[in-house]
Amino acid sequence: MGRILLVIRLALRDFRRRRTEAALLLIAILAATTTLTLGLVLRDAASDPYESTRAATSGPDVVASVGRSTDLAALEKLASAAGVTEHSGPYPVIGGKLEVSGRTSDVQVEGRDATVAVVDQPEVTQGSWVSDGGAVLEAAFANSLGASVGDPVTLGGRSFEVVGLAVTAAMPPYPGASCIVAGGCVNGAIPEDQNLPQALLHNPGLVWLTQADVRSLAAAQAPISYVLNLKLADPEGAQAFVDATAGGHSGAIRMQTWQSILAAATELARDSQILLLIGAWLLGLLAVASLSVLVGGRMADQTRRVGLLKAVGGTPGLVAAVLLAEYLLVALVAAAAGLVIGALAAPLLTESSAGLVGSAGTASLTVSTVGVVTAVALGVAVVATAVPAVRGARTSTVSALADAARPPRRTGWLIALSTRLPVPLLLALRVAARRPRRVVLGMASIAVTVSGIYVLMVLNTFLGNQPGTGAYSDAQVTVLRHVLGVWTVILLLLAAVNAIVITWATVLDNRHASALARALGATPREVSVALATAQVLPALVGAVLGVFPGGFLLFAAINGITGGDSDKTTLPVPWQLITLMLVTVLAVAGLTAVPAHLGGRRPVTDVL
Structure with missing residues (x-):
């Protein structure tokens, strides 16, 4: 059997054995690729109606105007200007x-x-x-x-x-x-x-x-x-024409190029694109965190499989390739699906106003867009998978086949502190201490999510004040609300996937320690509460960091990119921020309760 065929067959067989985890992987990468595709194609899709209008109306390259009849002669001279x-x-x-x-x-x-x-x-x-x-x-x-x-x-x-x-x-x-x-x-x-x-x-x-x-x-x-x-004669040189003729009329003539009209006509699309691209990078960070934890958990669950592959002659390189191939295949599928969904959904967010001819239609995917989205999907998979895959491949064959429990890291002050706590908190602190990097990933995931929700709250309040101000029409406000709705749904979905993935990975990684604790007298309920609490404590810290400084910094970045006026923006009041943090912690507790309950109910004898 060829090496590539062998790797693919082993990867596909593992998918069939772990369909739920493969689905979670797909959702994590698909969320980022879909949002990124929307952001990349949005401007092109939105500019099509203006180009159609420009062609149908023989649109001007420069529009010049004067406010007084005495300047009419100077305006008429422009008709015979060079170019x-x-x-x-x-x-x-x-x-x-x-x-x-x-x-x-x-x-x-x-x-x-x-x-x-x-x-x-x-x-x-x-x-x-x-x-x-x-x-x-x-x-x-x-x-x-x-x-x-x-x-x-x-x-x-x-x-x-x-x-x-x-x-x-x-x-x-x-x-x-x-x-x-x-x-x-x-x-x-x-x-x-x-x-x-x-x-x-x-x-x-x-x-x-x-x-x-x-x-x-x-x-x-x-x-x-x-x-x-x-x-x-040269439409692309409209601004150069304006600059060249500006000195001849002493500012009496106001001129506007077709490029500036295009920018104003597609302002809504530009704002939508900025929001979606920022959302895409936030979701990309969440996807990396989710994949890192999920890969780590799967590697812990595949230790014996790694030993079997090496025992029958598989080299460390082959083992690493098998482990990497699973995630790269998922990334390719997610990239393809994200490109299709993003292209089809773009017109829903770029409906042209009644002031333009035609509609956005189905956005055409350029080679650069396909390349960027595919590269990001593969990059997310490689960044999250490379280190665990290499570490798993370098594990000795005997150790992998034994699949023994990992010796815990013993920290004197933590042991002294935890012994004075109730059993669930005692176990929760020790579970968290076993995987400090996972705790950091969990906090970062919650911080990114809360930062995004903070910005969504600010923007939603801003849009609520827009009708009747002239900045956006009611239809444009509706489109921007749709953009925020897409961002909200995908952000919350991926955050929920993250919370479940982190808890399940913790359950798998601590199956020996949890079984041993139950053998020594801990009840299944105490073990389940401990596993859930190990996620709730980092979630609380992440929620605080997500509000300050995360939310403030993210909003400042968006405000700087769009050129907005922060003085005219209403920020969330303290009670709203406190509510956001409490709801986040409660949501994490609810999402982690089920996998923690399942992990705490596994028979002790089977695990040990």
Whole structure:
């Protein structure tokens, strides 16, 4: 039999014997790979609708605007600047208030021609394009107002009919619309004790009318501004064009590149991606901790199998390869499943707004994404498995076949302290002392989990304050809540798997010591309580570390990456943090109770 075939057959046979442990391994790696895949493909999946909109509307490479008629000549000169191939406009723009169905909103009203423009011809998604007395609303803005084709609206005291809804690539969808009026715009919540200047627009939407209608409204509204759409020979050099022409108009002309519009239009996807990638690394750390403990427990349970392999001629290298192959196969399966699930789930978190054409669709997996996810899955498996596998392979054949109990580490002060405690606590301290690295892994696992939950609490409070502020629409808040929901479910699932895995590994590793304690008078209940308590004590320390400094540091890192303002963020109050720590400890106690109970009920004679 070939060496590779032998390794694979032995690995598969072990899977069949230990299906539950193989499933736990798969869940641990699958959680990390799925979240990582979501984060990596999210931005590409979300940018597709904008690219579709840009193609359908012949979107501009640069949008230039002026706030005064006296600067119109300078704006018109841009149409003949070096590098400009096509243009549309200048078009008149005024600020105003729109009333529809009893609701009032600030708007920017742009005058357009009824004919098709060469650059930036908004794509009509419902109804028709502008006509005398007819208004076209930007689709995301109309969706927010609940307006539809045929509704009457009032602008500047005049009545218009909504004849169509349209999308454009010249401006981010509502509520992130760019400001192209002279009076200026402000987005977000306004303090109740602060009054805005009358000309300043608050969270304005976008409306298109004919140029004649806009000019007729201008007499009673704010001064006319103008906007010009430019197409460049080198679209990728849009920022260079803006920098090169900036000095010629003394700041009177405001210019925006298509890249900055794309960034604003996909802000939601960027925020979602950051959250998912941070969640992926947290889950990766939990997966390493889970695998390390599970591998260590399985190695302890496979000691005799290692001895048998070596007794029939297996070299240490072959034994290590067999032990490693099991986890690498699981990692490959988890990577493949994570890539598929992540790609299929990405559109659920990147639904394009009504202000863009098309939808995110099924994200295409690039070679780099597949490579990164596969490498991370294999890396997690190797990091967690290499040391125990090599240690197991180097065990002598006689010792492995004997499968004797490991001599405990005797610490004088710990023995002196534990002898004065009740039996369950006495045994719990000695169980923990036998595997200090496992205790550290358990504390780290709980600390990472609690840190993640701390950040989720902060972000959930932040999103709860968003509706009506203009920072995110209700639909965008819903999408971000879905992202947090995915993060929460996977984080808690993997943390639960970790707690169960650590307890079961402890049960296996201490089966001889527990049986001996029962032979000397300890009851099965005392042994079960001791095994569970050995996990609860590190969980308490990990929960405290997860809140401070873990949660504070993780939130500070996210805030730094996203450029958020921590002064506007509501942090959890002390009673919430205390509740979080207590719930964590109780959850660990509940999760460890079952494996500890099973371990404490095994017949003493069979174990000894």
